[in-house]
Amino acid sequence: VVAYESGRPYTRWWWFASELDTLDVKYQLEWLKEQGFGGVEIAWIYPMHGDSTVKRVDWLSTEWSEAVAYAKRIADALGLGCDFTYGTLWPFNEVGLPDEDGSRGFYDSISPVNRTLTWEHPKKARILNHLDKEAFYRYASKMNTGLKDAYKGSKSGVFVDSWEVETRHMWTKGFGDKFKKRFGYAIEPFMDKLYQIGYEDVYYDYMSLISDYVLYEFYQPFTENANSQGAFSRSQCGGAPADLLSAFMLVDVPETEAILYEPNFGRIPASAAALTGKPIVSSETFTCLYGWNPWGGKGPYQGQEQVADMRLIADALFANGVNQIIWHGMPYNKKDDYSNYFYASVHVGPNAFFKNQLKDFNQYLTTVSNYMKKGKVYSDVALYLPLEDSWMGVEYPDSLQMPWVWGEYELRYVWAPDYLKGFQPLWVNNKVLTESCIVNNRMLYGEHDFSALVIDVEYLDLLSLRQVVRLAESGLPILMPRTPKQPGKNKSTEYTELLTKLLTLSNVSSVPTQILCESPLLEGQDLPEFWCRQDGKDLYIFFANPAAKKLKYP
Numbered sequence: 001v002v003a004y005e006s007g008r009p010y011t012r013w014w015w016f017a018s019e020l021d022t023l024d025v026k027y028q029l030e031w032l033k034e035q036g037f038g039g040v041e042i043a044w045i046y047p048m049h050g051d052s053t054v055k056r057v058d059w060l061s062t063e064w065s066e067a068v069a070y071a072k073r074i075a076d077a078l079g080l081g082c083d084f085t086y087g088t089l090w091p092f093n094e095v096g097l098p099d100e101d102g103s104r105g106f107y108d109s110i111s112p113v114n115r116t117l118t119w120e121h122p123k124k125a126r127i128l129n130h131l132d133k134e135a136f137y138r139y140a141s142k143m144n145t146g147l148k149d150a151y152k153g154s155k156s157g158v159f160v161d162s163w164e165v166e167t168r169h170m171w172t173k174g175f176g177d178k179f180k181k182r183f184g185y186a187i188e189p190f191m192d193k194l195y196q197i198g199y200e201d202v203y204y205d206y207m208s209l210i211s212d213y214v215l216y217e218f219y220q221p222f223t224e225n226a227n228s229q230g231a232f233s234r235s236q237c238g239g240a241p242a243d244l245l246s247a248f249m250l251v252d253v254p255e256t257e258a259i260l261y262e263p264n265f266g267r268i269p270a271s272a273a274a275l276t277g278k279p280i281v282s283s284e285t286f287t288c289l290y291g292w293n294p295w296g297g298k299g300p301y302q303g304q305e306q307v308a309d310m311r312l313i314a315d316a317l318f319a320n321g322v323n324q325i326i327w328h329g330m331p332y333n334k335k336d337d338y339s340n341y342f343y344a345s346v347h348v349g350p351n352a353f354f355k356n357q358l359k360d361f362n363q364y365l366t367t368v369s370n371y372m373k374k375g376k377v378y379s380d381v382a383l384y385l386p387l388e389d390s391w392m393g394v395e396y397p398d399s400l401q402m403p404w405v406w407g408e409y410e411l412r413y414v415w416a417p418d419y420l421k422g423f424q425p426l427w428v429n430n431k432v433l434t435e436s437c438i439v440n441n442r443m444l445y446g447e448h449d450f451s452a453l454v455i456d457v458e459y460l461d462l463l464s465l466r467q468v469v470r471l472a473e474s475g476l477p478i479l480m481p482r483t484p485k486q487p488g489k490n491k492s493t494e495y496t497e498l499l500t501k502l503l504t505l506s507n508v509s510s511v512p513t514q515i516l517c518e519s520p521l522l523e524g525q526d527l528p529e530f531w532c533r534q535d536g537k538d539l540y541i542f543f544a545n546p547a548a549k550k551l552k553y554p
Helices: 022-034 062-078 133-146 175-183 200-228 244-250 263-276 307-318 355-371 387-393 430-435 462-473 493-503
Strands: 010-016 039-045 081-088 157-160 232-235 253-258 282-285 324-331 381-384 426-428 437-439 442-445 448-450 452-454 530-535 538-543
Touching: 010 081, 022 062, 039 062, 039 157, 039 324, 062 081, 062 133, 081 133, 133 200, 157 200, 175 200, 200 232, 200 244, 200 387, 244 263, 244 430, 253 263, 253 307, 253 324, 263 307, 263 426, 282 307, 307 355, 324 355, 355 538, 430 462, 462 493
Parallel strands: 010 039, 010 324, 039 081, 081 157, 157 232, 232 253, 253 282, 282 324, 381 426, 381 452
Antiparallel strands: 437 442, 442 448, 530 538
């Protein structure tokens, strides 16, 4: 992905719905270049303060397209990258979207029209059905027409934000028939009980099929469409009701975000990138650093943001595999007019509170990013991502829920176990196990080979257990501190047989010291978080500021 080779941070550039002036576009891009930024991601959103009387160019009109293409040409001339959010606000939506192309739940006869916070505010829009690739392609054809000239020049990324589609009772045409064919029973009688205690196995089956829809009806088509236009896909798969590691593996640039997601979540997209040989792991960074106020109001400590605090966030991200920072962010403004402000913190612009430190801080971010792009990710241990545990867990306890967070499927609070301190494990899943081979008792996948596989979970799917047995019988050392159970409604006698066979093998143990025979990369007391890259015989290790350990929102 040539666009990020400089390592300089990008910023999301919020174009509030308005009239667009080429002189203002040019001025802002020149200012960003002077401050050490490497590019922008243009995001088209509602009018500032939701003012429905604001004059604006029509969405996807010729005038709109010309302004976007102009921004891209100026960015190219300045040596800046230019990415595009693939729609107005997020998730993808459209005023006038046909009933059949809209997202709906099990209890909806048609898709509700309920989205107003878009470029066309206050008109109501439908959210796109993210479980139907044909609906996506119809939506994409309109976006591609509007961006046709903006795709020219240097390669741009098209971006999809974190999953903000309702996930409870998700449904799409044909889902019930597919479910019955796969699992042998009807899901419809259970839909009103899906999130209740005692129905976890049914919920697990439901999520297994929803995941396939999300992967192959949305993320895969999203990337294929971007590539067909000479662009690349960049995606925050966080929040998606899916096998998150597989989702991140399907996009060209996997992206995390902080601190609406804790930095540890970054290890999932970073693992996906490492396993698939993708060089860039980006992060929407500094979002809601001190908390959140509803849209239109300034966030906590707006205009008092501390670079020292941002440094801790950035360090924590780097120590979890990120190597490309995307500031969040900068509002579109006219020259010498600061009436638009970025309320989700941190506000970037000529009037930023920290403007005298911005250039130096960007240089720090650039320096670390470039070191964290050298060679390939170092890892010696594969660690199974507890996806099954999250689907069987259904809901987070109240203490971990937030207004926008309820389900364990998000995998927000997943950490490597303490006995792997000093190692740099990569998360793996059924896809990785299935496609791996064993050579000299090591597990090979892509350009990585692992000395051991750690399965520290409460639940393990039958398909994955089959692969674990295959790998173990081929000589791979496997650490299994807990004896897993089979998730899902349909139980199999094969599961018990395979588990019994696995636990009799000499290279399978519940004791870490019997399996993790090789020394960890780092040893010491109270190790800071770190990330390591291997370039030939050289290792580059980034140590985060110790105060960056286990940061939490806000």
